[in-house]
Amino acid sequence: MLPEFDLVMPRSLNEALQVLAAGSPEVLPIAGGTNLTVDMRSGRYEPKVVVDIEKLPELKGIRRENGQICVGGGVTIAELLKDGLVAETAPVLKSACALFANPLIRNRATVGGNLVDGSPAADTAPSLLALDAEIELTSQDGKRRLPLDEFFIHVRKTARQPNELVTALRWALPKPGTGSAFYKLGLRKADAISVVSVAVVLEAEKGVCRKARIALGSVAPRPVRAKNAEEFLTGKLLKKEVFEEAAALTAQAVSPISDVRASAEYRRRMSAVLTRRMLEQAAEQTGWKE
């Protein structure tokens, strides 16, 4: 048993938003519950009312929409992992999902839940940041969309207001000449919170980088992009020395802490090593050979 609360089980998104409308921090939505039940048991959250949004049809589904991929906030990690559209248009996200917690939790955890938890180590965050994903937040007052990069604020702090739900994530279909790569350095294969994770998406034309996205987890108070490295890469020929330089810039962009998993210094150094490797892998996928 968990600490006591009232459970509301709305049948539609509107009903759910009505319950959340007052914006009270004591009213919390639950979907897979993989974070929230643990947090309620430990006393981190003590909601009076829990709103079950798991079965809401409005939060489900993965579809193509106006040149974008649209994923419902209530889509589970397991669903992302086995979805053909995700595999085709966002392999960098699929790779992250394959290393997300364990298969058991993947069957319950949702992408929206993973993001609103606000963990710097959220497994889907670097890939979604690298995809330039947009997050859709819905309240009774309406919908708003913002770049995911603006969604994360600090440890356990996001732009979501208590009356809002994550209803969707969207990202653009990849252009020709796009390559991507993801790597999670942990103490174990999947079911360990990462020491460093890196996601890279590159768009290139004849070996020249048109756009670069580098995002990292577990190296700052929030999932971060290495914007200095991204800018540096733009317009450059994709080659070893350039990757080395971008990797070094990435190491400057992160602000890791020391904890039981690793020291700050190690995290910083690994940010560079892994970024370089992911850039190499992604560049190879753009179809360009040095």
Next chain:
Amino acid sequence: MLIRFELNKKQTELEVAASETLLDALRKAGFWSVKHGCETGECGACSVLMDGKLIPTCIMLAAQADGHEILTTEGLAEGQDIHPIQKAFIESGAIQCGYCTPAMILATKALLDKEKYPSLEQAREALGPTLCRCTGYVRPLEGVLRAAAYLRGEEVPPLNVKPIPVEAVFGPISPASGPTEESGFEPSGGVATTTRITTAPTLTAQDTTVVVGAPETKVDAVKLAKGRAAFTDDMTRPGMLYAAMLTSPYAHARIRNIDTSKARALPGVRAVLTYKDVPRVIYASGGQSYPNPKPWDQVSLDNKVRFVGDRVAVVAADTLEIAKEALKLIEVDYEVLPAVFDPEESIKDGAPVIHDEPDAVGIYDAQHNISATILAQTGDVDKALAEAEIRFERTYRTQQVQQSSIEPHICITYWDEDDRLVIRTSTQVPYHVRRMIAPLIGLPVSRIRVVKPRIGGGFGGKQEMLIEDLAAHLTIATGRPVRLEYTREQEFTSARSRHPFKITFRAGLTKDGKLQALEMVAIEDTGAYGVHGVTVCSVAGLRGLSTYKCENVRFDAKIVYTNKPVPGAFRGYGGPQALFALESFMDEIAHELKMDPIEFRMNNVVRLGDSIPIATALGEGGPVPQVIRSWGLAECIERAGNAINWERVKDPQWRFDPERPNIRRGLGMAVLMHGTAIPGLDMGSAVIKMNDDGSFNLLVGATDIGTGSDTILGQIAAETLGVPLSKVIVYSSDTDVTPFDVGAYASSTTFISGGAVKKCAEDVRNQIFERAALMLGTTTEGMILRNERVTTPDGRSVTLEEIAHHSLHTKDQQQIMATASHMSLQAPPPFGAQFAEIEVDIETGQVTVKKLTIAVDCGTPINPLTAVGQLEGAVAQALGYAVSEEMAYDQSGSIQTRRFGDYHIFSADEMPEIQAFLVPTYEPSGPYGAKAVGEIGIDGVAPAVANAVYHATGIRLRDIPILPEKVWRALHQSR
């Protein structure tokens, strides 16, 4: 609220609370196969299938199951039917403690529903989410593949193994050390296995055993596979209260006062106990023989706390939620004291004194936090060191790790109808618990009954009276049944763990590499209490100084208090610490001397007929001289070495991979030598009685903690009595019914309890012969008992059923029955060899263990399937010890690894390949030639991996675990 869903194919309505998890709701409804393991969805024990997908019920609201289809293991097969997956798991030896078995079986079903022809990789992925601490996953993976074959409708031949030729009329056969022929033990049926068992076919006696040496399925396997109510928590009692424990948030503090009035006033709270409420009786909580080794430095509840997680108060209430709510209402006034966490700081003048209480008994030097010291030596170490041609000195460090049995500590206490206290508990030591708890709760032993049902793993963590006293105090205070269970977090903060050691070895050698002197200086961190400290330390000394022949040896150790959670017994018990240091040290010396590491070891190792000098000066129960009377080490090295393709160590190019320039490959090995039981101290006993149909009841105090001891003890009885195992009904570990046994520890059960069973069965057999002689009008001369029949030399025979009827009902009526006890002054060491193949990523420092091979001489394996399961499981735990597991703290001494997500025990999908071999010898002092097999497998992975890292990179890591950052730093510094 009322939910409607399909449960095990039946439409079901269930009344659940809003805040109830599906786990709680299912268990409350009697679906006991769904187990509690971790509360965070990380162990998988609570898994069920929801709409065909495996999901964790401990982190899901019961209400969310509304409208879904749920399947638990109970729903797989009705009544006595067995589902093919269950059958496959039973036959393939996939079940040890059985606690995670129902979840594994459901995980298998989820896979096989989708995939008829699963690959080994798919099986590994499927079992990935269900953590198992017993098996190392090798047998469960075979179970998955075997089940797939069954479900495809294929004929799957039974597991088989050639009988082991052991002279049935006893007396040792020549203790061969060079068996060669493969026995043909191949788990078959299209099932890929990575394990081979080699038995000893070079023995040529006429008689062969029938039951001993056979891969019998475990006697408790069916109920475990079916998820029946077999564990401590799988029951309720009318009026049962739920207990919860308040623990210290400070590493070191005096409790000025506790105000429990608000907690007591909470409706539903039935008792709140603090140091003010229970008698102050000094004890030591380690489950050990009388009198418990000193120091005695604990009381049930104290007015001082000595680590974050130490006991402060305990509450019993109508529900667990009320009990937990009450904990928040207890007001504790702490005077926070300075704390110390490093043993080398702890012994300095002026360090905080952890045990300043005047009534502690037997602390060596409380002012300097020295719990105990050990000094043991033979020969003249100083002289031999001074005169040695070459000297070496190295220091090694090992970390604190947790046993992590998937079933947490749990007990239920209640008064029976005769006002006797029943303690139903998940323990390795029921008899020690009964004796040790008596003075704490003020009851005589005669009024206490301890029952151990099935237990979900122990590994030493339950060789302890850890929580039984608190539950008993609450039952005494309330008159009601009380259930007390640790949370997974409390398993890390408030249970036991492995002692960290700092070990310095000094060696003196001749120029040609012969050992002349060996000194081992150790500082052992025993945490806040001294429990198991001195005995673990003495075993570390024994293990560190036994393997290599040397007349001049010395062990000099300090056992030191710190303000950390308390280490205790953990499989290996000082062995893994000592052997990490010793086998790294031997490797370093060999490389320095430019000798082959195996050749150098074999030049110095003890062999058949050698005595063990240190055993004359040091022993867990006092020194007892030892001589090696069975020795299969050379064969072990050959077997495991060949299996890992050790020859590659000679090819310098092999270390590099042209495709992956950042990778270095390496091979490493370690020699293993363990003990078997505590000589002169451990005792086990047995009762056997014969029934009307010629079957037998075997009653033993021995404690099966998933290892299969009920099964192998049954096999020893069955072999001796000429019956199949199915004719022996084994009942164990109930202090009212079964005779005394020290319990499951010190690698003793097969050897000691098995010795008692064999003696007992021989006595019964003699009575059977006498009855047969009476019936046939002849003498017992030359009689043979085989196939449930006594045969005389002239060919006449009577069946056991006829004998039973005659003895019970016909003439000179008599219950054929016997009792026997067994102890031993010999502690015959099992030997073995551990090899590791690894890869190092020199940019990140990540070490990936690719393959582990182990071969062990455990004398006669009574059951090769369970014996090899012991090795595989131990190797998996040892791998965690080597590369990932570590209890980590913040600066205030608060543990940071409080859940399986942070504390890394290996899962099926990330295990390297394990190959385990048995190399039988014949141990003259053991039952049917058996020695120990339970612990030796955990001793050697850390040094083998460290030695492999050295081979790969030239980097020598002298502290474990070998984490990526440590390797990266060492590589960085060396550049």
